Amino acid sequence: MKILVCITNVPDTTAKITFTDNNTKLNKAGVQFIIGPYDDYALARAVELKEKLGGSVTVLHVGGADADPQIRKALAIGADDAIRINAEPLDSYFTASQIAHVAGQNNYDLILMGRESIDFNSGVVHGLVGEMLGIPSYSPVMKLEIEGTTATLAREIDGGKETLSATLPLVLGCQEPISEWKIPNMRGIMTARTKPLVVVEPINMEEFTVPENYSLPAPKGACKMIPADQAETLIKLLKTEAKVI
Amino acid sequence: MSVLIFVELDNGSVKKTSLEAVAYGAEVAKMTGTTATVLALGKADSASLEQVGGFGASKVLHVSDEKLTHENSLAYADVLAQAVKQENSKIIILAKSGLGDAVAARASAKLKAGIISGVTDLPVINRNFTVKRSIFTGKAFSNVEIKSDIKILVVKKNAIEATESSEKATVETFSPILRDQDFQASVGTIEKASSELSLAEADIIVSGGRGMKSPENWQPLLDLAKALGAATGCSKPVSDLDWRPHHEHIGQTGIKVAPNLYIACGISGAIQHLAGVNGSKYIVVINKDPEAPFFKAADYGIVGDVFDILPKLTKAVEDLK
Ligand SMILES: Cc1cc2nc3c(=O)[nH]c(=O)nc-3n(C[C@H](O)[C@H](O)[C@H](O)COP(=O)(O)OP(=O)(O)OC[C@H]3O[C@@H](n4cnc5c(N)ncnc54)[C@H](O)[C@@H]3O)c2cc1C
Numbered sequence: 293m294k295i296l297v298c299i300t301n302v303p304d305t306t307a308k309i310t311f312t313d314n315n316t317k318l319n320k321a322g323v324q325f326i327i328g329p330y331d332d333y334a335l336a337r338a339v340e341l342k343e344k345l346g347g348s349v350t351v352l353h354v355g356g357a358d359a360d361p362q363i364r365k366a367l368a369i370g371a372d373d374a375i376r377i378n379a380e381p382l383d384s385y386f387t388a389s390q391i392a393h394v395a396g397q398n399n400y401d402l403i404l405m406g407r408e409s410i411d412f413n414s415g416v417v418h419g420l421v422g423e424m425l426g427i428p429s430y431s432p433v434m435k436l437e438i439e440g441t442t443a444t445l446a447r448e449i450d451g452g453k454e455t456l457s458a459t460l461p462l463v464l465g466c467q468e469p470i471s472e473w474k475i476p477n478m479r480g481i482m483t484a485r486t487k488p489l490v491v492v493e494p495i496n497m498e499e500f501t502v503p504e505n506y507s508l509p510a511p512k513g514a515c516k517m518i519p520a521d522q523a524e525t526l527i528k529l530l531k532t533e534a535k536v537i
Numbered sequence: 538m539s540v541l542i543f544v545e546l547d548n549g550s551v552k553k554t555s556l557e558a559v560a561y562g563a564e565v566a567k568m569t570g571t572t573a574t575v576l577a578l579g580k581a582d583s584a585s586l587e588q589v590g591g592f593g594a595s596k597v598l599h600v601s602d603e604k605l606t607h608e609n610s611l612a613y614a615d616v617l618a619q620a621v622k623q624e625n626s627k628i629i630i631l632a633k634s635g636l637g638d639a640v641a642a643r644a645s646a647k648l649k650a651g652i653i654s655g656v657t658d659l660p661v662i663n664r665n666f667t668v669k670r671s672i673f674t675g676k677a678f679s680n681v682e683i684k685s686d687i688k689i690l691v692v693k694k695n696a697i698e699a700t701e702s703s704e705k706a707t708v709e710t711f712s713p714i715l716r717d718q719d720f721q722a723s724v725g726t727i728e729k730a731s732s733e734l735s736l737a738e739a740d741i742i743v744s745g746g747r748g749m750k751s752p753e754n755w756q757p758l759l760d761l762a763k764a765l766g767a768a769t770g771c772s773k774p775v776s777d778l779d780w781r782p783h784h785e786h787i788g789q790t791g792i793k794v795a796p797n798l799y800i801a802c803g804i805s806g807a808i809q810h811l812a813g814v815n816g817s818k819y820i821v822v823i824n825k826d827p828e829a830p831f832f833k834a835a836d837y838g839i840v841g842d843v844f845d846i847l848p849k850l851t852k853a854v855e856d857l858k
Contacts, residue, residue, distance in 0.1 A: 516837050
């Protein structure tokens with residue numbers, strides 16, 4: 293079982309987002325970066341599958357050297373080796389092309405990643421990679437079992453869930469409760485230091501999208517407080533003032 | 538050259554979020570001096586297909602093959618790419634959803650088309666083609682130029698104010714090639730709460746947090762939701778504890794919603810929860826703690842015990858009728 297797990301390097305979920313350079317760059321000062329929470333679920337499941345079925349887990353990241361601590365953390369959680377494609381992940385198409393290029397040389401049985409990155413929230417990289425490799429992709433996957441070359445998975449659909457089985461290889465976008473986040477232990481942290489992290493250069497490609505600038509939402513107005521003993525007033529306001537009921 | 542809009546069907550009817558995408562696509566068609574064509578797959582109600590005319594589309598390409606009735610992003614993407622080629626479309630619109638993203642992604646790779654998911658406004662079209670998208674789970678926006686010849690836009694709810702006319706679209710049969718390889722997976726069970734309103738489409742959502750104390754306590758919340766015709770949601774710990782099903786989990790790691798009205802009952806308003814609701818037009822917070830962070834993100838607030846307040850609200854809603 294050869295598993296590839298693609299991870300993003302994103303601001304912590306509690307980070308305050310601001311921009312610099314005339315709103316053209318994320319202000320990274322004071323922002324803590326983490327492995328994307330959905331990718332973290334994918335990684336945890338990959339490590340469990342390896343422990344059960346044998347094989348290997350490789351983590352892949354498209355990005356700069358500032359992500360190395362997060363990649364080491366993934367190794368500490370249980371991945372065997374890592375590849376970093378040394379390029380700014382400019383957009384979904386670019387990132388997916390880089391991943392597909394490396395994955396295409398290595399014959400993975402499973403390519404797991406989060407259902408979406410929490411910086412750009414696109415949720416399209418797994419589909420792009422699947423199509424680029426000519427293999428099926430499914431997302432968001434909340435349960436995954438492997439038997440032989442067959443994967444049985446549960447996928448969230450609008451208002452419910454669906455189970456299906458498909459033949460490997462597959463690309464899957466993962467979300468909870470596929471597994472529980474794992475915290476590296478001391479032994480993991482020690483061994484992670486010497487596990488291989490290979491840095492490769494990106495392939496050249498055409499630019500499809502170009503970010504121009506960023507902006508923040510307009511600040512929220514004050515909250516109108518309604519005394520608890522006049523709760524029914526709220527319904528009147530929703531009807532006559534907000535006009536939403 | 539028409540703008541092509543991929544719509545999702547629910548029991549043969551075009552979903553509300555997809556009708557919004559149609560209105561969006563029709564507006565983009567107007568801006569670019571062309572017409573809007575809709576692609577609908579699987580078993581469909583013909584009156585519902587004609588109804589997309591009311592949102593500005595002139596034509597519907599319908600593939601009636603029963604094989605496409607069951608949601609299948611692999612096959613849908615392939616059919617979409619074939620329709621794009623037949624229509625020579627340069628702009629493709631889908632409504633943002635798990636399915637919309639999956640179809641858009643695979644079609645993007647087939648067509649070598651630039652793709653932006655999470656679009657929140659109409660594009661600005663002059664010398665360049667620029668869209669505004671939501672990023673950092675609603676905490677910020679980005680303006681992005683799309684340079685590729687074919688452009689795919691996955692559009693969020695409320696990106697456009699959709700109004701309906703009585704116009705009807707003409708429905709044409711479309712017969713694409715269906716590839717066997719897209720039908721390899723075998724579908725087991727489908728659990729779908731069909732009677733419930735889906736969170737993605739709901740105009741009103743009543744949502745409960747750990748402040749509801751136990752799953753047995755949900756009735757007053759369900760009563761208010763019923764009175765309002767609302768869908769129900771919950772915070773992450775609530776679904777983690779199995780008090781409510783996972784598909785109700787809203788937030789950073791759950792569903793992102795954008796209703797007109799979001800009523801939060803006993804939810805503290807952690808930043809990860811707010812990330813899933815900051816697209817709402819109005820937010821009401823009911824919490825017994827006046828310091829709960831959610832009040833900072835709310836339009837209306839009541840400090841008090843949910844179990845006191847919910848029945849009063851339900852009664853007030855019923856009194857309106
Ligand atoms: C990476 C990451 C991702 C996460 N993703 C999500 C996510 O997607 N969605 C999400 O919701 N959370 C998410 N969380 C968890 C989040 O941080 C909070 O822990 C969670 O939202 C809290 O849920 P809650 O408000 O229901 O519970 P609590 O924080 O326990 O709040 C309960 C609230 O109920 C109030 N209350 C209690 N009793 C009553 C009463 N009788 N009447 C009125 N009010 C009452 C209390 O004052 C309190 O404010 C995430 C966390 C992390 C680290």
